[in-house]
Amino acid sequence: xxxxxxxxxxxxxxxxxxxxxxxxxxxxxxxxxxxxxxxxxxxxxxxxxxxxxxxxxxxxxxxxxxxxxxxxxxxxxxxxxxxxxxxxxxxxxxxxxx
Numbered sequence: 144x145x146x147x148x149x150x151x152x153x154x155x156x157x158x159x160x161x162x163x164x165x166x167x168x169x170x171x172x173x174x175x176x177x178x179x180x181x182x183x184x185x186x187x188x189x190x191x192x193x194x195x196x197x198x199x200x201x202x203x204x205x206x207x208x209x210x211x212x213x214x215x216x217x218x219x220x221x222x223x224x225x226x227x228x229x230x231x232x233x234x235x236x237x238x239x240x241x
Contacts (some may be wrong), residue, residue: 150174159183161229179203184229186222193222 147153150170154162154177162178164171164187175185179196187194192209208221224239 151177154181161185163226163229164188186229188222193225195200195221212217 145156147164151161159178159181161184162174164174164178164185166174166228168189171187171189175187175194175196178185185194185196187196191211192207194205194207196203225236228236228239
């Protein structure tokens, strides 16, 4: 596994297929925008909110999920299902159960 001193080195890696960001608000937005500029699918988690940006037929769309900590399913459960499906077609994601 490679180690990086800065996020920029990681984002420039040739083997990167998608990006999941879980950092402070400012860093999350900055890294998410950098990854989007590379054309990578991006999922950003900030507190109890999860933002997913996808590209479909050449167009970019962003959706979000925000859950109260006591709601079911938990945001952790939603993230656990979405994370391994980054890069999958929208139809495949829409058929997932949490």
